[in-house]
Amino acid sequence: MLDLGFVRTNLALVKEKLALRSAETAALLDSFEPLDTERRAAITEVETLKAQRNALSAQFGQLKREGKDISEIQRQTGSLKDRIAELETAANLADEKLQTILQTIPNLPHDSVAKGSSEDENVVVKTWGDPVQIQDAKPHWEIGESLGILDFERAAKISGARFVVQYGSGARLERALANFMLDLHVREHGYVEVLPPTMVNSRSLFSTGQLPKFAEDLFHCDDKGPYTGEYQDSDHWLIPTAEVPLTNLFRDETIDLSNGNISFCAYTPCYRAEAGSHGRDVRGMIRQHQFQKVELVKFTTPETSYDEHEALTRNAETVLEKLGLPYRRMLLCTGDMGFSSAKTYDLEVWLPGQQTYREISSCSNVESFQARRANIRFKPAGASKSEYVHTLNGSGLAVGRTYLAVLENYQQPDGSVRVPEVLVPYMGGETVLRPQRFGKAVE
Numbered sequence: 001m002l003d004l005g006f007v008r009t010n011l012a013l014v015k016e017k018l019a020l021r022s023a024e025t026a027a028l029l030d031s032f033e034p035l036d037t038e039r040r041a042a043i044t045e046v047e048t049l050k051a052q053r054n055a056l057s058a059q060f061g062q063l064k065r066e067g068k069d070i071s072e073i074q075r076q077t078g079s080l081k082d083r084i085a086e087l088e089t090a091a092n093l094a095d096e097k098l099q100t101i102l103q104t105i106p107n108l109p110h111d112s113v114a115k116g117s118s119e120d121e122n123v124v125v126k127t128w129g130d131p132v133q134i135q136d137a138k139p140h141w142e143i144g145e146s147l148g149i150l151d152f153e154r155a156a157k158i159s160g161a162r163f164v165v166q167y168g169s170g171a172r173l174e175r176a177l178a179n180f181m182l183d184l185h186v187r188e189h190g191y192v193e194v195l196p197p198t199m200v201n202s203r204s205l206f207s208t209g210q211l212p213k214f215a216e217d218l219f220h221c222d223d224k225g226p227y228t229g230e231y232q233d234s235d236h237w238l239i240p241t242a243e244v245p246l247t248n249l250f251r252d253e254t255i256d257l258s259n260g261n262i263s264f265c266a267y268t269p270c271y272r273a274e275a276g277s278h279g280r281d282v283r284g285m286i287r288q289h290q291f292q293k294v295e296l297v298k299f300t301t302p303e304t305s306y307d308e309h310e311a312l313t314r315n316a317e318t319v320l321e322k323l324g325l326p327y328r329r330m331l332l333c334t335g336d337m338g339f340s341s342a343k344t345y346d347l348e349v350w351l352p353g354q355q356t357y358r359e360i361s362s363c364s365n366v367e368s369f370q371a372r373r374a375n376i377r378f379k380p381a382g383a384s385k386s387e388y389v390h391t392l393n394g395s396g397l398a399v400g401r402t403y404l405a406v407l408e409n410y411q412q413p414d415g416s417v418r419v420p421e422v423l424v425p426y427m428g429g430e431t432v433l434r435p436q437r438f439g440k441a442v443e
Contacts, residue, residue, distance in 0.1 A: 001102050001373045008036055017108040020115055020334035028105050032098065039094035042087045049087070053080045103206075104213060107369040109334045110306075110343040116333025122346070123333070128317070129326030131350045132409050139353035140404035141284035143411055144170060148436045150285075162274065162289045167438045169430060173406065173419075174292065176426035177399050178267045181294040181319055185396055189315045191265035191296065196245035198268050199238060203231045204248040207374035209340035209366075210240060219271045219289075238271035242295035243393040250299065251374040254386050261300040261308055265396060267292065285400045286358060296396040301378065302368070305390035306343075309365040313345045316361045316396045323420045325405050326350040328357055340366040349401070353408040360401045363394030 007014050011033060019026035060073045114123045144150025149170025155163040166174055185191040199221065205211040210218060212229060220227050221236040239245060246264045255262065270293050285291070296315060300308045313329065320327045332344040341364040348357035368388035371377070377386035410418040417433040424431055 001369060002105065002108070003372065004098065004102060007032065007102070014108065018105060020109055020113075021106060021337070022117070022335060025106060028101060032101055035094045035097050035101075039091050039098065042091035042094065046084055046087045046091065049080050049084050053077060053084070056080070103373075106337075106339045107342050107366060109337060109341075110365070110367075113337070113343050114331055114333045117335035118333075119336045121333040122336055123331040125329040125331050125345065127326075127328040128321060129324070129350070131326050132352045134352045134411060135413075137352040137355075137408065138411060139284060140351075140407040143353070143407045143415075143417060144404075146415055146435065147417065147433055148438065149173075149433065152284075159289075162287065164285055164288065168436050169427070169433050172427060172430075173423070173433070174399060174403055176423045177402050177406075178292060178294060179426050180322075180423055181396060181399070181402075182265060182267055184319060184322070185265045185294070185296065185315060189263075189318075191263045191315075194242075194246060194249075194264045194266045196242060196249070196266055196268065197239075198242075198245070199236045200244050200248065201231075201233050202227065202235050202237065203233055204244055204251070205237055206231045207251055208244050208247050208370050209373065210244070213339060217273050219273055239268065240272050241270050241293060241393075241395075242266040242268040243297055246295065246297040247370055247376075247391055247393070248374060250376045250389075252376075254377040254379060255299060255389065257299065257301055257378045257389065258381060261298050261304060264297045265294060266297075267294045267399075285404045288400060291398065291400040293398045293400075294396045296363075296392075296394045298392040299376070299378075300390045300392065301380070302387070302390050305365055305367060305392060309343065309345075309363065309392055312392055312394050312396075313347070313363040316347055316363055316394050319397050319402070320347065320349060320360070322422050323402070323406065325402075325409055327360070338362070338364060340364070340369050342367045342369065347397075349405045351405060351408045353411070358401065360405065361395040361397050363392075365390065365392050367391075 002014070011029070015026050015029050018029065056073050056077050060070055060077065063070050063073065114121065116122065141150065141152065147170065149167050151165040151167065155165045182193055186193050202211055205218065211231070215227060218240055219238040223236055227235070246266055269290055271290055274287055274289065296312055298308050298312055317327070317329065327347050327349045330346040330348060332346055337344050344362055344364040346359050347361040349360040350357055367390050370391045371388040376389050378389050379386045406420060407417055410420065412418060415435065419427055419431050419433065
């Protein structure tokens with residue numbers, strides 16, 4: 001969330017920055033100035049009337065001591081009381097409307113972000129590895145079903161569309177990828193592993209920016225009744241990403257950053273309703289309602305956050321490089337960034353079975369946007385007042401999408417799949433995935 005004082009003082013600049021996202025986004029601020037003017041005028045008049053009331057109170061005491069008529073002063077005092085209450089109600093209502101505006105406008109894009117209106121204007125920052133070209137390459141859903149390790153049909157019977165069951169070596173591959181990623185980030189990149197809850201309350205989702213705007217993309221539990229727009233501590237939602245519980249670990253706290261940034265990683269299931277993606281990526285594992293992900297989250301000072309953003313992105317890239325998966329880094333343009341982001345890099349992995357690059361990680365610096373909503377602060381050395389921290393997050397990586405990238409990039413002519421060398425120890429020495437059958441239906 002943006003600071004009210006900053007928006008008030010820099011309204012033209014804020015509108016200009018939001019217009020880089022879209023004209024509709026900038027229009028969200030059209031009512032800000034009249035509301036703010038109304039609020040401040042009401043507050044100013046309240047202070048004036050309170051001073052008049054105090055003066056009348058002094059006269060009231062004097063007249064009463066002298067035994068004189070106090071009825072007129074009582075009438076004036078009562079009139080002032082009613083007017084003050086009316087103005088305070090108006091000021092509070094205007095303030096609520098201003099807060100609603102602040103809660104619904106996205107973060108401002110950093111100056112280094114490319115201007116653009118859609119993903120077509122994202123910028124290729126770098127590429128790594130040559131895209132693998134395989135004759136008659138198959139997509140991962142065909143490979144997995146041929147190997148007997150992916151079962152979309154039974155998953156649909158159990159849960160509906162956009163779920164998958166994994167068997168045998170396939171299930172082990174998912175676990176191997178997650179363990180490899182966690183070991184890499186903890187041992188080589190210095191992250192602290194966390195196992196957080198995967199159900200959170202609405203205050204947590206408000207803090208990271210999913211609520212109120214993106215409620216339809218989330219799964220809400222009905223243990224406390226339907227979502228009413230209130231940010232409660234006692235209702236529950238399934239997390240869309242571990243970014244939510246990790247960031248909220250320090251909600252309403254002032255943390256110590258005197259020894260440098262705080263870096264967390266977590267492996268969790270993630271749940272997304274994908275309400276706005278009907279008809280997109282309906283085959284395979286690209287867009288699932290449930291998937292597993294290793295998430296990276298950093299808490300930094302404003303001075304170091306962009307260096308840490310580059311470092312976090314490199315940490316995610318290292319996973320792909322050690323797995324030998326070709327990828328490219330994309331700088332998202334202003335019109336394609338997420339709600340909370342000030343700057344985002346997407347990592348896109350090459351999928352030979354689909355002859356395209358697909359997103360596998362999104363690494364964002366959200367600056368103080370989430371910290372302001374979550375009230376997470378730090379005290380700079382020698383400072384008398386605390387400041388909001390900067391938070392960063394990124395996938396390190398989405399395990400399911402890494403899984404399918406392995407299947408497509410390491411597929412062999414005989415239908416088997418070679419296991420990347422770094423994963424062999426995590427696979428118990430297994431070097432090749434071959435066809436296997438578990439509970440094959442009787443014809």
